[in-house]
Amino acid sequence: AQKVTQAQTEISVVEKEDVTLDCVYETRDTTYYLFWYKQPPSGELVFLIRRNSFDEQNEISGRYSWNFQKSTSSFNFTITASQVVDSAVYFCALSEAGYGGGYQKVTFGIGTKLQVIP
């Protein structure tokens, strides 16, 4: 069974600080996808990144970076020089590739609420 754990339920940082959101996952599959989504107060899910299990390269996109470590089953997300607009709930998620069928549900973590204080 797949499981995603986000141990930090709420984080507060002062603007311009760096912040890392932790994500640990469990899966029996060797092929899987990991995701991060942002949910602002308006409620929609904003896709941030998708990473497959065979690609352990870290990724940077502007102020965002992701650290994928299979050895520790972690997929952490860092925001550099945080801004007030980064305030949101951030969800880590996992989808197993499975065999045939074609449908594989996404399992979400409980989310980390990030508050960036001006």
Place this chain on the structure above:
Amino acid sequence: EPEVTQTPSHQVTQMGQEVILRCVPISNHLYFYWYRQILGQKVEFLVSFYNNEISEKSEIFDDQFSVERPDGSNFTLKIRSTKLEDSAMYFCASSPLVAKNIQYFGAGTRLSVL
């Protein structure tokens, strides 16, 4: 970029009423999903749909729920007799044949049951 469209963005209904939440998946996608997020909680899988039938459903998806693809573009979630605890954000998602695990989410419909 193509996107999944959900209507309405907010639906208010009385307890016991039937509601239909509508979704227009991305046009060449073949797999469709509904997820639910009760306020302040995580997003939970409800059901997946492929080839005009349910592929998988969670224990949340009981007899009060049904899904349908009534035409070539819409994908609907019906709740027959709404309960207060059905109040939540409902997200539709779709994925293409060649990348089944990459699900594209709609902006959600907020359902408020009074």
